Amino acid sequence: MSLDTQTGPTIRGTGVVAGLAYGVARWVGRAEQAAAVEPDGAAPGGPPGEEQLEADRERFVTAATTVAGRLDQRAALATGVSAEVLAANAVLARDRGWAKAVVKELKKGLGVEAATMAATETFVAMFTKVGGRQAERVTDLRDICARVVAELRGLPEPGIPEFDEPGVLLADDLAPADTAGLDPAMVLGIVIEHGGPTSHTAIIARQLGIPCVVAAAGLTEVADGSRVLVDGGAGTVTVDPDEAAAQDAAAADRRFRDVAAGWTGPAVLADGHEVSLYANVQDATGAEAAAAGPAGGIGLFRTELAFLDRPTEPSVDEQAEMYARVLGAFPNAKVVTRTLDAGSDKPLAFAGMTEEDNPALGVRGIRVDLIDRGLLDRQLDALAEAGRRTGGAHSSPWVMAPMISTVDEARDFADRCRTRGLTPGIMVEVPAVAVAVDRFLPYVDFLSIGTNDLTQYVMAADRMSSGLAALTDPWQPAVLRLIRSVARAAATVPGGRSVPVGVCGEAAADPQLACVLLGLGVSSLSVATAALPFVGAALGEVTLARCRELAALALDCDTAREARAAVMAAGA
Ligand SMILES: C=C(OP(=O)(O)O)C(=O)O
Numbered sequence: 001m002s003l004d005t006q007t008g009p010t011i012r013g014t015g016v017v018a019g020l021a022y023g024v025a026r027w028v029g030r031a032e033q034a035a036a037v038e039p040d041g042a043a044p045g046g047p048p049g050e051e052q053l054e055a056d057r058e059r060f061v062t063a064a065t066t067v068a069g070r071l072d073q074r075a076a077l078a079t080g081v082s083a084e085v086l087a088a089n090a091v092l093a094r095d096r097g098w099a100k101a102v103v104k105e106l107k108k109g110l111g112v113e114a115a116t117m118a119a120t121e122t123f124v125a126m127f128t129k130v131g132g133r134q135a136e137r138v139t140d141l142r143d144i145c146a147r148v149v150a151e152l153r154g155l156p157e158p159g160i161p162e163f164d165e166p167g168v169l170l171a172d173d174l175a176p177a178d179t180a181g182l183d184p185a186m187v188l189g190i191v192i193e194h195g196g197p198t199s200h201t202a203i204i205a206r207q208l209g210i211p212c213v214v215a216a217a218g219l220t221e222v223a224d225g226s227r228v229l230v231d232g233g234a235g236t237v238t239v240d241p242d243e244a245a246a247q248d249a250a251a252a253d254r255r256f257r258d259v260a261a262g263w264t265g266p267a268v269l270a271d272g273h274e275v276s277l278y279a280n281v282q283d284a285t286g287a288e289a290a291a292a293g294p295a296g297g298i299g300l301f302r303t304e305l306a307f308l309d310r311p312t313e314p315s316v317d318e319q320a321e322m323y324a325r326v327l328g329a330f331p332n333a334k335v336v337t338r339t340l341d342a343g344s345d346k347p348l349a350f351a352g353m354t355e356e357d358n359p360a361l362g363v364r365g366i367r368v369d370l371i372d373r374g375l376l377d378r379q380l381d382a383l384a385e386a387g388r389r390t391g392g393a394h395s396s397p398w399v400m401a402p403m404i405s406t407v408d409e410a411r412d413f414a415d416r417c418r419t420r421g422l423t424p425g426i427m428v429e430v431p432a433v434a435v436a437v438d439r440f441l442p443y444v445d446f447l448s449i450g451t452n453d454l455t456q457y458v459m460a461a462d463r464m465s466s467g468l469a470a471l472t473d474p475w476q477p478a479v480l481r482l483i484r485s486v487a488r489a490a491a492t493v494p495g496g497r498s499v500p501v502g503v504c505g506e507a508a509a510d511p512q513l514a515c516v517l518l519g520l521g522v523s524s525l526s527v528a529t530a531a532l533p534f535v536g537a538a539l540g541e542v543t544l545a546r547c548r549e550l551a552a553l554a555l556d557c558d559t560a561r562e563a564r565a566a567v568m569a570a571g572a
Contacts (some may be wrong), residue, residue, distance in 0.1 A: 008240035012469040013191065016202040018534050020187025020253035021168055021211045026161050027224045028178065047109040063151040067144065068093035070157070073179055085140075085200055089471040093144050093334055096341035098123065098285040110201075113149050118146040119462065131309040136199045143175030148486030163187065168228050170219060179204040185535030188250075191237050192551060193219040200306045206530055209257070212256035213237060225297045227371030233510055233531060236469060250336055256511075260537040267536045269518075271543035276524035277536055278334070280504060282306055284325035287335075290529045297333035298446065299526020300504035301326055303379070310491050313350040313375065319382035321395075324389040327421025331393040331524025335401050336426070336448065336502075336526075340380055341365045341402035345464055351375065360462060365403025365427075366413065375402075377416065384420040400425035400448050405432045407439050414443045427504075429453035434482040441493045449486060449522070474507035475560035480520065484555065486520030511538030512567050518544065 024241030047488055048056065068090040075086035082446035092098070101122055106113035120204070126140065127134045138401035147157050160178045161170065168189040169182075179190070179201050190205050195214040215298040222228060222239055229238040229246045238246075267277035278299030279290035283306040289297060306322060307314055314322075327335050342348035343364025352372050356362035369376055380399065387397040402414045404426040410433075417424035424443075428434050429450035437447070441482055451474045458478050474480075483503070490499040502524035507513050509531035515538060517525060550567050557563040 002234075007461055008238055009221075010235040011191075011216050011218050011222065011239070012467045012472075012511055013193075013213040013219075013235050013237070015210040015212075015232045015506075016214050016530070017210060018233035018531050019204045019209070020250045021230040021232070022241070022250040023167040023188050023227070024165065025170050025222055025224060025226050025228045026163060026167045028169065028174065030162055047107060051560075054554070056106050057099070057103050059112050060116060060148070060154060061099060063148045064093050064099070065148045066151055066380075067157075070147075078181065080174050082179075085204065087178075089140055089144055092140060093148065111384055112181060113152050114149055114150070116145060136195070139173050139175060139195070139199065139201075143178075146175075148469065168230055168562050170222060170228075173199075173218075174201040176205065181344045182208060182210065184210050185206045187273055189213075189221060191216050191228075191230055191238055193217065194282070199538055209261070233534065234506070256534070256537065260533040263294070263533040263535055263537040263540070265532070266296060267294075267539050269547070270541060270542055271545070273544045275518065275539055276334070276502070276541070277311070277505075277532065278336075278524060278526040279324065279529045279532060281380075281529070284322055284329070286529070287326040287329035289402070291329040293529060295330075295534055297330050298326065299336040299502050299524060299572070301335065301337045302341065303338060304342050304346050307340075307348060307350075308346065311349045313378070316378050316382045316385065316445075319379060320385040320389065323383050323386035323457035326509065327386055327390050327394045327397060331390065334398060335394065336398045336400060336425070336446075336504075337383055338448075339376055339399060339401050340368065348387060360456065365408055366401045367403060369409075373399070376413075380416055380420050380422060385419070396421055398423045398424045398446065400446070402427045402450070403453075404440075405430040407436075410440045411443045427453075427500075428486055429457065429505075431458050431482070434458075435485050437486050438493075441499050443489060444499065446500045446502070447486065447490055448502045448504050448526075449483055451479065451503055451507035454482065454505065454508075458482065473560040474505065474510070475513060475554070475562060475563045477557055477559070479500065479507075480516070480551075480554055483522065484520040484551070487523075491521060500524065501572060509535060512534050512550075512564070514538060515542050515547045516551045516554050516567060519547035519549070520555075 021032040040208050043073050071086050071090035075083045078086055098119060100423050101117045101119035105118040110118060123140050123141055127138050131491055150157050166186050166188050169187050173190050173192055173194040180392055187210060190210055190212040193216055194202055197436055199214060202212060202214055211230050213232055213235050227240055229241040267275040270273060272319055276296055278297045279295035280300040281290055281298055283286045295308050341355055341474045342351035344359045351368050355361050363370060383399055385396045399417055399422045404410050409428050414424040423445050425446035425448060426444050427450045453472050455472050455476060459471045459476060461468040463472050482495055487501050490501045493499055500523045501524050503517050504526040508517060508525040509527040511534050514525055514535045550570060553566045553570055554563040
């Protein structure tokens with residue numbers, strides 16, 4: 001849900017649990033945590049004798065066992081993912097490898113606290129090197145270390161402050177053991193400066209239904225005690241917003257979330273008009289999770305994210321296996337695979353790109369063809385093979401290319417798809433395509449509007465820049481106008497054909513904007529799985545005629561703020 005309550009600065013991150021939360025900001029005990037990990041340096045007198053070594057080892061083991069026992073107790077009181085995370089952390093605290101590493105550091109002459117920290121950092125370096133989900137466990141390791149060090153010092157365990165009124169929790173990074181014990185009645189929202197969409201914080205916030213934003217660069221500027229409005233759908237944190245408007249919006253959002261919690265699909269407007277509402281996924285596990293919920297198919301499979309941590313190109317066979325699993329998750333529904341969108345914010349080690357001054361305007365997406373034409377060919381081969389492996393369920397898989405900007409690129413891509421029996425489409429994210437879309441339509445079978453990049457390029461504003469968040473807002477009238485003209489052109493292609501137009505950028509995950517997009521003529525929406533119920537529930541409350549009225553209201557505005565406010569005021 002979006003709203004018009006802004007008066008203070010906005011910080012932008014990645015929204016991982018949709019919803020609005022308004023309240024006082026409470027920082028997780030930074031001071032206590034810092035104190036808890038202050039090194040105690042080398043033990044006086046150099047390397048210890050046998051007796052001292054054994055005494056220090058014993059102190060470490062006792063502290064680690066005590067911490068593990070507390071984690072077990074909390075696991076027993078928790079449920080679901082929270083219980084699993086706490087139990088897994090208790091196992092880490094008792095890990096013999098960790099104890100051995102501590103002894104190794106003790107032998108070098110470090111005191112027991114410093115040895116605990118040094119041993120932890122050895123594992124941190126190892127986990128970071130492995131990357132991916134393993135790297136996200138670094139927070140767990142450091143958290144357990146801080147707890148053990150606090151125990152060694154006889155200090156209370158570091159962690160979440162006591163809330164005397166419901167508020168919003170801010171942290172550099174949250175310890176999983178802390179998130180697992182959160183009370184959603186008191187913690188209305190969570191914002192962390194680090195972490196990713198698959199971090200434990202995100203997973204547990206999702207389970208508890210707490211609006212959450214991760215990777216919020218610049219969060220440290222927000223003072224403890226200030227009032228903030230968190231928008232977990234848009235991924236924003238507004239500092240000192242207009243109080244009455246923020247309170248109203250958060251209350252309305254809570255009511256809406258109750259409705260969304262009961263939404264199980266399929267997506268149908270209030271007049272019975274069916275809407276194609278798809279999921280955005282990044283790997284086979286995500287596709288299978290989406291298939292277990294109300295998704296009507298997959299509108300965007302971001303293949304580059306499946307291989308982000310790979311140093312070398314996966315073989316055609318390995319790719320085919322992964323794509324076949326994704327296709328197989330939806331045997332009776334559409335699955336749209338996007339070819340590798342390497343470059344810019346998603347560097348792929350094996351795509352052969354060199355460093356550029358301005359990577360968002362450089363070699364990315366389809367342009368990788370300029371340096372390695374075989375990469376795309378091999379990916380298309382793999383997708384065609386994946387289609388064959390589905391036993392006829394996906395006889396002509398849908399595939400689209402990112403960052404298309406010329407008709408030549410679109411034509412060439414479509415030819416290479418058709419010779420392999422694939423159904424070709426292109427993403428509309430470069431203004432050149434949106435402006436001259438009629439010239440592209442004869443060559444492709446579908447369009448998918450990537451509003452994240454389209455907005456970035458229309459507004460000439462880096463989508464990664466939190467300071468430019470007001471510009472990279474898909475409610476910008478120029479963006480809405482372009483979407484309308486693309487949808488109109490695609491509805492009436494000469495020769496009596498019509499080309500379906502979807503939106504797969506974050507704009508589709510904003511429930512009000514989703515209604516506007518349908519009113520602009522878009523035929524399908526694709527959003528993160530977690531956002532599906534919010535969009536689905538909002539669509540169920542409007543007719544197509546109403547969507548068109550809302551679109552007209554938004555188009556008749558001069559600014560993104562006005563457009564959003566006009567649609568909100570109309571009660572969408
Ligand atoms: C869906 C899009 O692509 P990306 O993966 O770059 O966000 C977009 O740009 O809207």
